[in-house]
Amino acid sequence: MQSSVNEMTQPLQRPQATPVSWFAFATTHRASIAGLAVLAFPLVMPFTALAANILIYGLYALGFNLVYGYLGLLSFGHAALFGTGAYLCGIAIVHFGLPWYVAIVLGICGGLVMAAAIGALAIRTRGIYFAMVTMALSQCVYYLFYEAVGWTGGENGLRGINVREIDLFGLKLDFINPLIRYYVIAAFVIAAFFVLSRILASPFGAVIEAVRENEARARASGYDVTATRLITFILSGGFCGLAGALQALHWSIVPIEILHYDTSGIVVMIALLGGMGTFFGPMIGAAVFLLLENIVSLWTEHWQLVVGAIFMICVLFFPAGIWGTLIRRAKHD
Amino acid sequence: MARSITAFGSISRRRLLTTVSAGAALAASTFRINLVQAEEATIKIGFPVPLTGPYGTEAQDQVRAAQLAIAEFNDGGGLNGRKAELLVRDDKLNPGEAATRTLELVEKDKVNFVVGSLSAAVQLAINNVTKERGVIFNSISQSDAINEAADFSKYTFHEALNPHMTAGAVGRYAFPKFGKKVAFLTADYAYGHEMVRGFLDVGKTFGIENLGDIRHPLGTTDYSTLLPRIQSLKPDILCISNFGRDQQIALKQATDFGVKKTTQIIAPLLSHASRVAAGPQAFEGVIGGCSFYWGLEEKFASTKAFNDAFRKMYDGKLPSDYGALGYGGVRTVLAAVKNAGSTDTDRVIAALEALKYDFYKGPQYYRQCDHQSVQSVLVIKSKSKDLRNESDVFEIIGADEPSEANLRSCEELGHKA
Numbered sequence A: 001m002q003s004s005v006n007e008m009t010q011p012l013q014r015p016q017a018t019p020v021s022w023f024a025f026a027t028t029h030r031a032s033i034a035g036l037a038v039l040a041f042p043l044v045m046p047f048t049a050l051a052a053n054i055l056i057y058g059l060y061a062l063g064f065n066l067v068y069g070y071l072g073l074l075s076f077g078h079a080a081l082f083g084t085g086a087y088l089c090g091i092a093i094v095h096f097g098l099p100w101y102v103a104i105v106l107g108i109c110g111g112l113v114m115a116a117a118i119g120a121l122a123i124r125t126r127g128i129y130f131a132m133v134t135m136a137l138s139q140c141v142y143y144l145f146y147e148a149v150g151w152t153g154g155e156n157g158l159r160g161i162n163v164r165e166i167d168l169f170g171l172k173l174d175f176i177n178p179l180i181r182y183y184v185i186a187a188f189v190i191a192a193f194f195v196l197s198r199i200l201a202s203p204f205g206a207v208i209e210a211v212r213e214n215e216a217r218a219r220a221s222g223y224d225v226t227a228t229r230l231i232t233f234i235l236s237g238g239f240c241g242l243a244g245a246l247q248a249l250h251w252s253i254v255p256i257e258i259l260h261y262d263t264s265g266i267v268v269m270i271a272l273l274g275g276m277g278t279f280f281g282p283m284i285g286a287a288v289f290l291l292l293e294n295i296v297s298l299w300t301e302h303w304q305l306v307v308g309a310i311f312m313i314c315v316l317f318f319p320a321g322i323w324g325t326l327i328r329r330a331k332h333d
Numbered sequence B: 001m002a003r004s005i006t007a008f009g010s011i012s013r014r015r016l017l018t019t020v021s022a023g024a025a026l027a028a029s030t031f032r033i034n035l036v037q038a039e040e041a042t043i044k045i046g047f048p049v050p051l052t053g054p055y056g057t058e059a060q061d062q063v064r065a066a067q068l069a070i071a072e073f074n075d076g077g078g079l080n081g082r083k084a085e086l087l088v089r090d091d092k093l094n095p096g097e098a099a100t101r102t103l104e105l106v107e108k109d110k111v112n113f114v115v116g117s118l119s120a121a122v123q124l125a126i127n128n129v130t131k132e133r134g135v136i137f138n139s140i141s142q143s144d145a146i147n148e149a150a151d152f153s154k155y156t157f158h159e160a161l162n163p164h165m166t167a168g169a170v171g172r173y174a175f176p177k178f179g180k181k182v183a184f185l186t187a188d189y190a191y192g193h194e195m196v197r198g199f200l201d202v203g204k205t206f207g208i209e210n211l212g213d214i215r216h217p218l219g220t221t222d223y224s225t226l227l228p229r230i231q232s233l234k235p236d237i238l239c240i241s242n243f244g245r246d247q248q249i250a251l252k253q254a255t256d257f258g259v260k261k262t263t264q265i266i267a268p269l270l271s272h273a274s275r276v277a278a279g280p281q282a283f284e285g286v287i288g289g290c291s292f293y294w295g296l297e298e299k300f301a302s303t304k305a306f307n308d309a310f311r312k313m314y315d316g317k318l319p320s321d322y323g324a325l326g327y328g329g330v331r332t333v334l335a336a337v338k339n340a341g342s343t344d345t346d347r348v349i350a351a352l353e354a355l356k357y358d359f360y361k362g363p364q365y366y367r368q369c370d371h372q373s374v375q376s377v378l379v380i381k382s383k384s385k386d387l388r389n390e391s392d393v394f395e396i397i398g399a400d401e402p403s404e405a406n407l408r409s410c411e412e413l414g415h416k417a
Helices: A020-026 A030-045 A050-068 A076-092 A098-124 A128-147 A180-202 A205-213 A216-218 A225-251 A261-275 A279-297 A303-318 A323-333 B002-028 B029-040 B056-075 B095-108 B120-132 B163-178 B191-208 B227-232 B247-256 B270-277 B294-298 B301-313 B321-340 B345-354
Strands: A165-168 A172-176 B043-049 B084-092 B112-117 B134-138 B156-158 B182-187 B208-215 B237-242 B264-269 B285-291 B364-366 B376-381 B394-400
Touching: A020 A030, A020 B294, A030 A050, A030 A180, A030 A279, A050 A076, A050 A180, A050 A205, A050 A225, A050 A261, A050 A279, A050 B056, A050 B095, A076 A098, A076 A128, A076 A225, A076 A261, A098 A225, A128 A261, A128 B191, A128 B208, A128 B294, A165 B043, A180 A205, A180 A225, A180 B095, A205 A225, A216 A225, A225 B095, A225 B294, A261 A279, A261 A303, A261 A323, A279 A303, A279 A323, A279 B084, A279 B134, A279 B364, B002 B270, B002 B301, B043 B056, B043 B321, B056 B084, B056 B301, B084 B095, B084 B156, B095 B112, B095 B120, B112 B120, B120 B134, B120 B156, B120 B301, B134 B227, B134 B345, B163 B191, B163 B237, B163 B264, B163 B285, B163 B376, B182 B191, B191 B208, B191 B237, B237 B247, B247 B270, B270 B321, B294 B394, B301 B321, B321 B345
Parallel strands: B043 B084, B043 B112, B112 B134, B134 B156, B182 B208, B182 B237, B237 B264, B264 B285
Antiparallel strands: A165 A172, B285 B376, B376 B394
């Protein structure tokens, strides 16, 4: 189990027999290949706004997967990180009239700071307790933003995050155009791929997995387990904050539902569906999840029934997630 | 040679027969009409409503009534032969989903107009997406915020009532009749807060005494700790400002606690679907407001015509309050298209602003500054006896006539005069 899901996470492998060399190549260049896939993605989607949603949720799940898949902690409060990023980006534009790039940076910082605050309180617990503490804290964040009506619009949500044009070193891009909006979002997501890939390939990345594999052994080897956990959680917050900021720009609103525990639950679902602890799995999970929901709900009002059945089939036949199982197969071929 | 002629002749005859019969069948069927019209671009109206979720019943009624408005427009020849089409999307009562669906409707389906929504937050989300892209949006659910200058744009129209009008009408009816000591039981979210604000505003004129506002979270199923607190306040009137299932349960438990013996219960909005679902006992004697009730047909020919058309299309069923809004929202836009003679956005906006209409509930028009539909608000009382049919659940006991005096003023909303 462990060796199979880790395959994509270990770019530096002992040279293997020639039949799997393409696999090693793909693993080394995972960020570039993922980036290419993202660029071609809108061509195969029913509509661009959905493709952008999938990217954003994929990025959110990517950040979540860092904690869940690589560090081995199940967080049930990631909506707080995602939502804080979205709200900070939105508030920066609506209330302070700041440029879009400053708003995105503020969104990332929001995710980082919120993760530091929640992480500092929750990181000492583990297992089901960690899940419960993070969920409780994210509910606190929900009510904080819910009550701050003057800043967040409360129940009605934050409206007016209207960016019509993106000024890029003199190049003016029409942000209302769906394809341009998609590729601007994609640029940030691809950058995040490279950053994440770098983190995982670094010595620190190896420590993250060492902590997951055997905490006592990692500690005995001289690593500070608590600090590793906290730093990983904060990094995860940065990715989720970026995803939230992009979501705010894409929708031009931030609904209070973004902080609801449903949003925390969906990301667990997406990571499991795609394959926890795999690099590209969360993107696949987001694509399958949102696409299914979208297509089936056009077709019947009882879409939840159909989608639920398909999830059960996935759990039965893809125990390591869709991407995780494919990788396992590729490795054994 | 002869054989080939025979063969040629037989094919020719067969082909001739096929062509003639197909042509005849085509000429006889209504399909032909569709084929001819498909060549012209249809007028597309996006219709995001929460088909799944707690307001699914209301939303499905909205779709049925909107389809009726489309059918009537098409049967009437459309816009010089151009037909209209309704693109229904499920917004799942979620503003984010609604924003995505609206982006789909505008960017991919290239709809001419958007009508729909059944929640304050959802309509504000749709409105933000459509106004940025210069697409007309006619909202058919209640909100006070959508009238305010911050959210308004020239593309924004509001066919539904808003909490200020609804609570105002019920307050004006109830406060002089039942007493001045008023207690509130309120769902703790925007809709509830806006309703209470409306009641307190109108209450000032009548000098009511606010005994207290007891709030409950959305989705409360047990009011047994709240109701004795209300009873100990000894109010003349209890305002219950919640919606859907919360309203059904609160009214049922209030009845069981005997609140009705000493206190008149009023609600800003009595939902037809809730009343049908909860049954007559829980709602007995409760007074509230609504935008439409089919019983108006005794008063207005337009209501009679709407009811009859709806009955005919849907096996004798009668339209509900929210259904009527779906009809009104689509029909006004299509009427404006016809008056403007085009689907050009600016010309349709001008036509909507100029529209004086009576389509289903008596005279209405859109106010210039905030595009709020100025219309009557009905005050209704739930009844449990002498029910003529399964939809006969309310009696109309009063009405606020359409008047801008019952709306918040343009200055108050932040619009420049």
